[in-house]
Amino acid sequence: MSATGIGASVRRKEDHRFITGSGRYTDDINRPGQAHAYFLRSPHAHATIKKIDASKALAMPGVLAVLTGDDLAADKIGGLICGWMIHNKDGSPMRAGGHPALAQGKVRYVGDHVAVIIADTLAQARDASEAVVVDYGVLPAVVDTATAMKSKTVVHDVAPNNSVYNWHLGNKDDTEKAFKAAKHVVKMNIVNNRLAPNPMEPRAAIGLYDKAEDHYTLYTTSQNPHVARLVLSAFIGIAPENKLRVVAPDVGGGFGSKIFIYAEETVCVWASKKVGRPVKWNSDRTEAFLSDAHGRDHVTEAQMAIDENGKITGLRVHTIANLGAYLSTFSSSVPTYLYAPLLSGQYNIPAIYAEVDAVYTTTAPVDAYRGAGRPEATFVVERLVEVAARQLGIDPAKFRQMNYITKFPHQTPVIMMYDAGNYNASMKKALEAADYKGFGKRRKEAEKRGKLRGIGFSSYIEACGIAPSAAVGSLGAGVGLWESAEVRVNPIGTVEILTGSHSHGQGHETTFAQLVCERLGVPLESVSIIHGDTDKVQMGMGTYGSRSGAVGMSAISKALDKVIAKGKKVAAYVLEASEKDIDFKDGKFSVKGTDKTLDFGACALQAYIAHKFNGQDLEPGLKEGAFYDPTNFTFPAGVHIAEVEVDPDTGVTRVVNWTAVDDFGVVINPMIVEGQVHGGIAQGIGQAMLEGVVYDKEGQLVTASYMDYCMPRADDLPSFTVGMTVTACPSNPLGIKGCGEAGAIAAPPALINAITDAVGHEDVAMPATPKVVWRAAQKALKKMAAE
Amino acid sequence: MYAFTYHRPDTVRQAAGLVARKEDAKVLAGGQTLLPTMKQRLASPGNLVDLGSVAEMKGIERKGRTIVIGAMTTHADVAGSPLVQEAIPGLAALAGNIGDPHVRNRGTIGGSIANNDPAADYPAACLAMGATIITNKRKIAADAFFQGMFDTALDEGEIVTRVAFPIPGKAAYAKFPNPASRYALVGVCVAKRGSEVRVAVTGAGASGVFRWPEAEAALSKRFSSKSLEGMAAKAAGLNTDIHADAEYRAHLIGVMARRAVDAAVGK
Amino acid sequence: MATVSMTVNGKAVTADIDSRTLLVQFIRENQLLTGTHVGCDTSQCGACVVHIDGKAVKSCTTLALQCQGANVVTIEGIAAADGTLHPMQEAFREHHGLQCGFCTPGMIMSAIDIVNRKGNDLDEHTIREELEGNICRCTGYHNIVRAVDAGAKAMAGSAKPMKHAAE
Numbered sequence A: 001m002s003a004t005g006i007g008a009s010v011r012r013k014e015d016h017r018f019i020t021g022s023g024r025y026t027d028d029i030n031r032p033g034q035a036h037a038y039f040l041r042s043p044h045a046h047a048t049i050k051k052i053d054a055s056k057a058l059a060m061p062g063v064l065a066v067l068t069g070d071d072l073a074a075d076k077i078g079g080l081i082c083g084w085m086i087h088n089k090d091g092s093p094m095r096a097g098g099h100p101a102l103a104q105g106k107v108r109y110v111g112d113h114v115a116v117i118i119a120d121t122l123a124q125a126r127d128a129s130e131a132v133v134v135d136y137g138v139l140p141a142v143v144d145t146a147t148a149m150k151s152k153t154v155v156h157d158v159a160p161n162n163s164v165y166n167w168h169l170g171n172k173d174d175t176e177k178a179f180k181a182a183k184h185v186v187k188m189n190i191v192n193n194r195l196a197p198n199p200m201e202p203r204a205a206i207g208l209y210d211k212a213e214d215h216y217t218l219y220t221t222s223q224n225p226h227v228a229r230l231v232l233s234a235f236i237g238i239a240p241e242n243k244l245r246v247v248a249p250d251v252g253g254g255f256g257s258k259i260f261i262y263a264e265e266t267v268c269v270w271a272s273k274k275v276g277r278p279v280k281w282n283s284d285r286t287e288a289f290l291s292d293a294h295g296r297d298h299v300t301e302a303q304m305a306i307d308e309n310g311k312i313t314g315l316r317v318h319t320i321a322n323l324g325a326y327l328s329t330f331s332s333s334v335p336t337y338l339y340a341p342l343l344s345g346q347y348n349i350p351a352i353y354a355e356v357d358a359v360y361t362t363t364a365p366v367d368a369y370r371g372a373g374r375p376e377a378t379f380v381v382e383r384l385v386e387v388a389a390r391q392l393g394i395d396p397a398k399f400r401q402m403n404y405i406t407k408f409p410h411q412t413p414v415i416m417m418y419d420a421g422n423y424n425a426s427m428k429k430a431l432e433a434a435d436y437k438g439f440g441k442r443r444k445e446a447e448k449r450g451k452l453r454g455i456g457f458s459s460y461i462e463a464c465g466i467a468p469s470a471a472v473g474s475l476g477a478g479v480g481l482w483e484s485a486e487v488r489v490n491p492i493g494t495v496e497i498l499t500g501s502h503s504h505g506q507g508h509e510t511t512f513a514q515l516v517c518e519r520l521g522v523p524l525e526s527v528s529i530i531h532g533d534t535d536k537v538q539m540g541m542g543t544y545g546s547r548s549g550a551v552g553m554s555a556i557s558k559a560l561d562k563v564i565a566k567g568k569k570v571a572a573y574v575l576e577a578s579e580k581d582i583d584f585k586d587g588k589f590s591v592k593g594t595d596k597t598l599d600f601g602a603c604a605l606q607a608y609i610a611h612k613f614n615g616q617d618l619e620p621g622l623k624e625g626a627f628y629d630p631t632n633f634t635f636p637a638g639v640h641i642a643e644v645e646v647d648p649d650t651g652v653t654r655v656v657n658w659t660a661v662d663d664f665g666v667v668i669n670p671m672i673v674e675g676q677v678h679g680g681i682a683q684g685i686g687q688a689m690l691e692g693v694v695y696d697k698e699g700q701l702v703t704a705s706y707m708d709y710c711m712p713r714a715d716d717l718p719s720f721t722v723g724m725t726v727t728a729c730p731s732n733p734l735g736i737k738g739c740g741e742a743g744a745i746a747a748p749p750a751l752i753n754a755i756t757d758a759v760g761h762e763d764v765a766m767p768a769t770p771k772v773v774w775r776a777a778q779k780a781l782k783k784m785a786a787e
Numbered sequence B: 001m002y003a004f005t006y007h008r009p010d011t012v013r014q015a016a017g018l019v020a021r022k023e024d025a026k027v028l029a030g031g032q033t034l035l036p037t038m039k040q041r042l043a044s045p046g047n048l049v050d051l052g053s054v055a056e057m058k059g060i061e062r063k064g065r066t067i068v069i070g071a072m073t074t075h076a077d078v079a080g081s082p083l084v085q086e087a088i089p090g091l092a093a094l095a096g097n098i099g100d101p102h103v104r105n106r107g108t109i110g111g112s113i114a115n116n117d118p119a120a121d122y123p124a125a126c127l128a129m130g131a132t133i134i135t136n137k138r139k140i141a142a143d144a145f146f147q148g149m150f151d152t153a154l155d156e157g158e159i160v161t162r163v164a165f166p167i168p169g170k171a172a173y174a175k176f177p178n179p180a181s182r183y184a185l186v187g188v189c190v191a192k193r194g195s196e197v198r199v200a201v202t203g204a205g206a207s208g209v210f211r212w213p214e215a216e217a218a219l220s221k222r223f224s225s226k227s228l229e230g231m232a233a234k235a236a237g238l239n240t241d242i243h244a245d246a247e248y249r250a251h252l253i254g255v256m257a258r259r260a261v262d263a264a265v266g267k
Numbered sequence C: 001m002a003t004v005s006m007t008v009n010g011k012a013v014t015a016d017i018d019s020r021t022l023l024v025q026f027i028r029e030n031q032l033l034t035g036t037h038v039g040c041d042t043s044q045c046g047a048c049v050v051h052i053d054g055k056a057v058k059s060c061t062t063l064a065l066q067c068q069g070a071n072v073v074t075i076e077g078i079a080a081a082d083g084t085l086h087p088m089q090e091a092f093r094e095h096h097g098l099q100c101g102f103c104t105p106g107m108i109m110s111a112i113d114i115v116n117r118k119g120n121d122l123d124e125h126t127i128r129e130e131l132e133g134n135i136c137r138c139t140g141y142h143n144i145v146r147a148v149d150a151g152a153k154a155m156a157g158s159a160k161p162m163k164h165a166a167e
Ligand SMILES: Cc1cc2nc3c(=O)[nH]c(=O)nc-3n(C[C@H](O)[C@H](O)[C@H](O)COP(=O)(O)OP(=O)(O)OC[C@H]3O[C@@H](n4cnc5c(N)ncnc54)[C@H](O)[C@@H]3O)c2cc1C
Pocket: B026, B027, B028, B029, B030, B031, B032, B033, B034, B035, B036, B071, B072, B097, B098, B099, B100, B103, B106, B107, B108, B109, B110, B111, B112, B113, B114, B115, B117, B119, B120, B121, B122, B154, B158, B159, B160, B161, B181, B182, B183, B184, C042, C043, C044
């Protein structure tokens, strides 16, 4: 392994600008003459808009325009879209209500966009927003996930009963049979709490219109600027793609919430032509809570069937998923194809049947958040498995081992073909690292201090490297999920990599460069990674679903193959040898069996000066592109073990140990991968014991700031013990599986399993705040006293 | 934020004059409550009188059996003061646990008390320790000062200049922070001076800080957490929100009171 | 409009500003120093932390006018004049204490303040408690804690004078 190649913990190239305050985020960009947009948002969860009177506001200082849904309609600007078509059980398409960027006739959640006020300064725009008079006809709210379909109030007329779709997957008959024959059945009602993604950089956008070129530019906080351009052009109708440039500069975290195409950026780019000035919008945190797409929000009934030998024979799940007031960009796929196909977990389960009802409510749209569907599936499976083991009196680690899939490839009953893995290897390593054997002693010692100590497992699997285009196409996706790359070798041998992936914390500028160092033998400083600008990178699908390593880097690898092949041709001319005799290794072309060599840099120069070959035989230059479409999903998997201490007096839970052993396939940069795991675990712990979005009965958002929405802080968390096992992924050339979401997927069930172990019963809902855990501990203490 | 006119007087007199003369005037201390409120457009003073240059409102001194703290003294300065640490360690600890280090570097005792947030920490200390709040006009006993949620005995334009804490024999504060905001979900301050024991509770009550007579009676007999064994406050009148319901708060008051007593006796 | 004068990263500056200008707006919009960030409206995230007269404060909860005559140091002002990084900056890079980088300037300014107050030998518990006012969504704090620890130790040994008194 070289110091900068694959497998080295290279320090990040991008860090210098961030630690010196020179990062360039969207809000750091200012354009001459820019005006500021302020969105007037609905104070009601559900209301008709009878009239909007902006006359007073328009007369206020600095105000350039007040625009509403009517103005959008007049300009024939289309609504926001949901890009994944889900079909009902009966084959009919899902019921998608209209989603205008500014409300047309009705508002459907608190924070919905009523109008935009554009003024010279933000303060003026905000002052004027208070002078816009809106006459609302207030309607009842629909808030509760479980009962939304029973509500008399309908959010979208196209969706009676508020049902977006009723979808299913798996084999119902086989599953019923398995349950009939089962020796033991575990039943659980499970709520997966609603979360706010909260990247620390709030969303922002600047739209500019260049009259001379009749051309728009949008700077935006996006994880996938090309998809944004595609949607803004082809569906919303802002401008054709060749007239619209989308730039996503440094982006301060995304976690899914910056995948989607939102109202605000749509309005900024459209309005920039209307007011003839650049239009800037920067979300504040309250707006982020109100209008960034939320995550999770499932209510599930689940049952697991087990035979007399302790083998799982069946799994039955019915889930109601809250999609909020409108279908956000990828929302429909989350509780369906990103969820149910993972219900087999790491286990050999012959029969699975899942039914999902997606519902509209008068709450913010819900879409993918770190893990997207897979955390929800893992929570269901890992809670059931843990409870089954406890009920059967089998050690939870052993029960898992008894049911692990051990032969690969493995076809599950729910679409997925697991290609490679060694689940027991991770379990063994984790048990060792967590000193599972010593737990009993630690528990006794804690008891002496008046603390309840518990341990909990999570054997998670996820599907990453999203995704084979044909496969997702057949399941309803509106786009293919390949990735693109272009390798530009400059005449002096420096290299620019243009990628359709987008880095917003993942460190692509380093890991992608490491791949280039490894393959071309050039120094790290000679490699630049260019991303996030549709004018530079032709097309790409962006970063989410832990796809940038497995898919994005595979595309780069493919393009590098082409560069090396072309380089060999050039070298053959220069070294006066036959192409098939040219080897390339450690940055040098050489002629087999001779000492004749040509440096990669010298070869690049030769490719451009083109003196040594005839332009008819070989094109000058050294630049290659590739599109890589994966052949399968990748399946990272691992084991997390959480150990907690509960203070029964207060219900405060302290996470005292955390062990993670993950199999991510081949790891390019262990330092960065471990960082991804840490961050994921923190978000998972956040979901399990700190975070939860709460709406009241009227649909008002109670958790609209950090005063009420509890973000994990440093003193809420322990240090993590992170280990790895490796089975290379056979489905891509680099053997990468992906690591971005693992922690967020694995952590919640591990933690809840630990807390329920500590308090001695299963009745602990997420987030397991002190209040919840105190009640649970009281119950346990009462039970103990009675016994 | 709405527009306002900014003033920066050097003396209490000037400050009081400005507040009296200028329309919709408010004093600005550390700004850690007022500025966020103004940013959210929930407050709109037309004139802001910054007390930052009023030197006479800063500093801590010991006067016999009393610690006197200038209203503009920051939480960090109270926490770090050798005088306070020596005389009333429980008060220094309380100040050192307000918000976070950045808030403590700017937030002031005067601002905290004048604001009387029902989840603030200082009001519990003032009430339990029998502090006297000194203004530009008069002296007000803590018992009379805190009058409910965000409500105090201060008249319009009256400025808190100092707070005087009689040095207790034993005193400590135990706080159960709200997991999100880190303000007090429940905070209990116990103080024993001579034979008098006072227990003040913050964070829990719908109308701000209050005393807990049952606990005071029990502790007056014997100042030990054992005296409070199994005791909880009455749930009636306590707050219920997403973080805690009244019953849980009532229970936590008992737990925090016992912990405060343990801390006060050095356990 | 009102006039304010202060020192920002060693440079004396004077400007006419709207009285409601927050220090963070003054730094970002008037001084064009965009390393100081805004991550919340309730003074809780710490993305905006700068030093005023040597103490860490939230620049989103301070009026520019309150800083009349003050010495303000931002993330852009802590490296040495020759570009040598402050030991705390170096520690964040070395220990992978950042991912998206948005919280990082505030984290580094807070970390230096912690060392100034608590010394160079910090334990994990202290570091975690002292980071109460800084939220990071990316790193899970694991590597930030390591970076602060290493940075604290490096600050003890650092002979390089800071460009501007960040202490
Ligand atoms: C993130 C965060 C966390 C916090 N956590 C806590 C916590 O855990 N516990 C806690 O107790 N507090 C907490 N606070 C509040 C903090 O302690 C404030 O500093 C305090 O409440 C107000 O003090 P200030 O000096 O900032 O006052 P300002 O915000 O300047 O003023 C507050 C109010 O008091 C008035 N006022 C100020 N000084 C005087 C005076 N001398 N005389 C008369 N009126 C005056 C002002 O006009 C204003 O109405 C927190 C604040 C923040 C931002």
